[in-house]
Amino acid sequence: MSMCFPPCSWSGSMRNPLHKRFPRELRNNIGKYLGMFLMMMFAVAFTSGFMMAANSIVVIGDGMRDAYVIEDGHFVVDFQADEDSIADVEALGCTVYQDFYNNVPLSLPETASGQLTDLTVRLYQNRTQVNLASYAQGCEPTQANEIALDRVFCANHDLSVGDSVTVNGQEFVISGIMTLPDYQALFEKNSNFIFNAITFSVAQVTPEAYEAIGSAGQTFNYSFVMNDRSLDKPTRVDIEEEMMKTLSSDGETLSDFIDYEDNQGIGYATDDAAHDQVMWMVLVIILVVIMAFVFVVLTGATIEAESAVIGTLLASGWRKGELLRHYLALPVICGFVACSLGLVLGITVMEEPMAGLYYNSYSLPPYHLIWSWRIVFLTTIVPFLLLSGITLFGLMRKLGNTPLQFLRREVAHKSRRHSLHLPDGLTYPTRFRLRVLIRNLSHFITLFAGILFASLLLLFGTCMLPVVQNYASQMRDNVAAQYEYVLKTPLELQGTSSDRAAYAAAEDIAYSDNALDGFGDYGYFSDMIRAMSVDEDATPVNTLENSSEAIAQVEKFAMATVEIERAFGGESEEVTIYGIQPDSAYWQGLDIGDGKIVATKGLAEKTKLEVGQSVSAYDAREGEAYDLCITSATESETDMSLYMSIDDFNQLFGNDADYFNAYASNEPLQIDERFVASVITPDEMDKIADQLVDSMGSIMQMMMAVAVPVYLILVYLLTKTVIDRSARSISYMKVFGYRAREVNGLYIRPITYVVLGSLVVSMPIIVSMLTVLMKVVFMSYSGNFPLVIPASNYVLLFVVGVVAYAFVAFLHVRRVKRVPLELAMKISE
Template identity: 50%
Template sequence: MPSPLVRRLPRELKHNLGKYLGIFLLMTVSITLVSGFLVAASSIERIIDGMRDAYVVEDGRFTTSFEAPVEAVEAVEDLGVTVHENFSYDLALAQDGGVQDAVVRIHQNRTGFNEAAYVEGRAPRGADEIALDRVFCEHNGIEVGDEVQVDGRAFAVSGIMTLPDYAALFEKNSDFVMNTLTFSSGVVDAPAFDGLSGSETFTYSFVCDDRGLSPADRTDLESDLVEALGENGAVLTDLVDADANQGIVYPGEDVEGDQLMWEVLLFLIVIIMAFVFVVLTSATIDEESAIIGTLLASGYRKRELIGHYLALPLFVGLAAAVAGNVLGYTALAEPMKNLYYNSYSLPPYEAFWNWRVFLLTTVLPFALLIGITFVGLCRKLRCTPLQFLRRETARAGVRGGMRLNQRLGFVARFRLRVFLRNLSHFATLFVGIAFASLLLLFGLCMMPTMDHYADSLRDNLAAEHQYTLKAPLEIDASAEEREAFAAATTLATASQADLEAMDPTELAKLAQKAAGVDADANPVNTRENADAAIAQAEKYAAAQLETARPLDSGAETVTVYGVQEDSRYWDDVDVGGGKVAVGRGLAEKCGMVVGEPAAFDDAYADTSYDLVPTSVVGGSTDTTVYMSLDDFNELFGNDAGHFNGYASDEALDLDERYLASDLTPADMDKIGAQMRDSMGDMVGMLVAAAVLVYLVLMYLLTKTVIDRSARAISYMKVFGYRDGEINKLYLHSITVTVIASLLVSLPLVIGGITALLKVVFMKYNGSIEVFTPADRLVVVVLIGVAVYAVVAFLHTRRIKRVPLALALKVQE
């Protein structure tokens, strides 16, 4: 014969269906959302980490003006690397009725390095087939079997693939944003590649024999590589280490940073769940007080009652854990994966089980539910059966029995009495609304914060153009100096065949002009610029170092600028005589203090520097370090007068061989647009989940007030009050509390969200200032009011169902 306690479980579940359904939804939504993302992100991170070996990703690449001599390549390989030809053509791509004016970078089918991963189709064969990048094809509706025009020539798309060195589609490594709409990588077979025409780029990828070389050792190897190429007749135009190749490293850095954001979100949701479990456990015991007293007086042991009251939370928690994981791994796996696969060209997705994610998203909430319920039961069951029967398990208070001013009307006194009698519950409601608003604002302020960051970066630019050079390049030169250097460049970069084919007279003229080049002077820009543009341009030097972030959050990459002491562009920076100015954003993020040494490292040179800030400058997003140009060159051991950049409010025409990047305000706008594009869908999910959690939380917390007043509501029905009148008396107090809580908690919410997002953004490079515009705060309040309107409607139905018979039951 089943125990009477077991037979009570179905009735208890039916009677408290709203409460247990709320717990189920709260846990299910939380587990589904966070586990769905973290599983997808950790799987993608594992895929990215495995790409280096699975697809033999290069350790670096170098580009030469012409095909490097065989002896130059052999000399490089003697250093302990394997060199692979990675030649390419940048050609126009179009499709009838589809994309126009796109650019495809075509490589030959690869074997043994940077190997392609095919999502659909196969590798191209013959002279009229091509394989294109997956993300580019998805954005432009290109499928296997379609025909595209490449430089006016028809190619059939045989495959859709990804290349590991173009996991992020940066057309140039110096670009600040990806281009997934009009730029694609592509591969063709050897016959097709040999038939291409145009300007060929002679890039070589190298793979170290020792794949475990440290960045510093690899930097030394690359220095030897440059020397070997120069000694053997190769003219080097570019060298990029794999760690500096945005096409390779950018996706991994993005995924790593986003995981921290979701873990902070999980931390916030876990706090909310723990808070709800505490409140509901206490409310359940208070509601069941008389029954517990009766059972104890009837001979039931406390451990039997603990087991009984743990049964339903255990059942609901298990059901929510199963449902949340099933939905997270199925329904949300695809959209969460697409947050990255819509932007990055990664190999085919494969989900991996992650025990850490399971412990964080499932075991922790379930353990909280059971643990908090168990502790609450044990604490309450210290009371005697008589205390349970008399409902004296809670501390007695005098607020409900306070004398109120008789001049107040009955309705006002009744509402005030309801408020005072439930003061502890309303205090709990305030805290719950603050947490829910914090969660909601977490999602709502993310996009404004990104926009504000992009605007701040734009405002922090010292000039309309900040040109960074690969090597010093003089722009203030005479026409004769430009002609001489142009002649020397032509002779140095021309192939042997071109020199032999050149007219002897023309060759002699070039040699004569080139003789005027000062071998000890900096290269001269061969392109003419207006005198006014040259006069307003200002030299500077820049280098990158790393410094430790707080909270063991990795290393912050910092740009160190060497600027003129009387700079017209950095006029607010006090430098010279050993002075060092640090950006306010860097000082705030990394805890730098004026007068105290700050450690910086150069990972590629394996060198450390201790810099002592003498001032803090700029805005909250400025994470740079400033010193005079002379101090810069002394610090880094450069020749006097060394520089590698120009600040200019006017556009300069510079030799592209020397230009590394041109940073303009428009680039900052593109950064903001890319952030909005990459985070838009994620933020939408966050807000939707926050609204649902808000609804469940507010319903559960306000329900405890209605349940506690059930007997009083029944009395009022006996006295003839209609349901509408009772709603006005009880729901009015709750409504006032909710609206007041929404408004009063805003300063606490703003402070909380600022602290949380600082932790979230700690692993991102740069200092991202949390921005909470007034309109987002208004939206939080309006959503709170709208959610409460739904909850109030549900409570009116609850009040209608309070039976008259409840007033006639003996309470003692």
């Protein structure tokens, strides 16, 4: 090799002649550096953009409590509360605000998209003290014919400031498009399982407009703010219970009472964004592992390819530290530019579309970027440090060889695999391909590992949506009856006509006197019972009549919600405890009674429960902890429940022996709505499924946008490395008279076999790794999400792998044609 180098004394100066090699090295290895650059840039741009947006939304949402004076809770009474009653409640340590509203029909202009006739708007007067509105466009109404509507509702119907709508028969002009902080997700009822921004909206009007529309049928809602907003939930709940008792003793009739932590309209959106960050954190980890793997491979390939040059430089007097800095320079510069540009693209190009995924569904204040150094560190600095550190480590390890070893190209690990005897009956091309495979076995193992990681990333992106869809479908199957009526307080369905008439008359008397008790214990109708000379310890009777056939198939049960610590992550899982009949017609095959407790498989997996093991369950509302011993488990993978007999349930929670708070029925029941907390049906579960798919579908597409280009680049870089390592042998074959097509058959075909084999063989390993990853991804979500990979996903993975490699192989075939004959001659010198 004819190379001339200047004295090594120049190397420490700014005129280091080795720097002149940078342009040539970059040009000769443009594929390697471009691939590394694009992979890092894509990874940093997507992950930093999404996580910065999701983090900003969480911070914005958390800051709304103080910025917009979000309530600590609210209660609803049947009639406007007396001033003395409000004063008694405020004496307990809070401030109460009138926040009345009226649900009225809404009509949109014919030009609005998605024109519907069954629309409802919840009208409030302009709020000035609590739950303050945030305006995205326009301003709050100041005229009697002006109205402000919810931002997401307006977006769904293409409404803008200046458009006209009809509210309860009166025409209004939209003066502002806003967000109410207690309706970040548009739940018409807090008991609903899914929000509705299509047929339901909230609005603000002037007090004059509110009175003009009419207060008939309005809801007497009162919001309260604690004087000490740092109270924990058990302490706050104790005060709220005192508030309910005070209102009841003052003769007020409560029909609703909700703490802000239980209000889905307040916390639903930020919880969703916080949970999704875990998913992208897993993606970041996968990408970092992939990049670390690629850096190791590329560093080793660089040293092997440059071994003769390095040996010559060392023999000429260059120090290893000088060579280390030289070979570290290009990867570090490439990585720094890629990470920096990726971060810039992430926060300028990707961030707002990522935030838009949430703003299309949730009513949040105007978005603005909130810088987070934690996210910059995780998505940008860590990959760059990883590149620099691994490249440095690989160079130091390789540069530990002697100059003679470098000159002889003995820096790579040698073995005796090339001396293995092959069967004599094999044809020459077959024997040659086997020799290529054997001699490059370590390289092909590296290729297999790379395809494994790339396939893991791709399958991770493609299987997220099927996992969510499977979870949603199983939620429907977990509903034991066609209707599960959850009650606010026990209510008997079966009673004589005289009983129903008596309770209906007593209710009328109580309403007219505004003297009904609240929801405390069994005392909801205590005044009414005493007024009618009925046993005051009796459970109230439903005032609506149901057929004897419907009542005959009804089954009483009890429900309670507790928290159990998850397997890892430091958070708790919300678990429903069911107290059911031992001979239940709806929950069959459960071994309950005599203190036995049955856990579902999904709960056991999420919290690492084992049969025979005791677990601590915490009731956040009551501040009580219960030790429960699991005696058996069901096969339900998504249900997060515990089952026991209703007698054991009442004994555990200290209830009366005949206590219940729910009905299971396959027939619709007529129940006084004042007693119904929620109705669980399979159709409601379908709505949840649709919302899950809708909210996560766009995120899955984003993840695929990351996975596919990274997959292509990774396969290209790894297969290119194998071709580069065989460049000298390919040159020899050309010298011996082999045509390019024949050389492709000898070198490209073995790589093709390895790629196709790796795609198949890696599948079981990927599934095992993905099972663990899914547990991490969905650990912060409520419920258990078992891994489901449809057969079509395996086919898609294989097809994408084949297509990606076909594209890469086409580039390699062109590269083989360009391998010069003189390469072999130069080596011989």
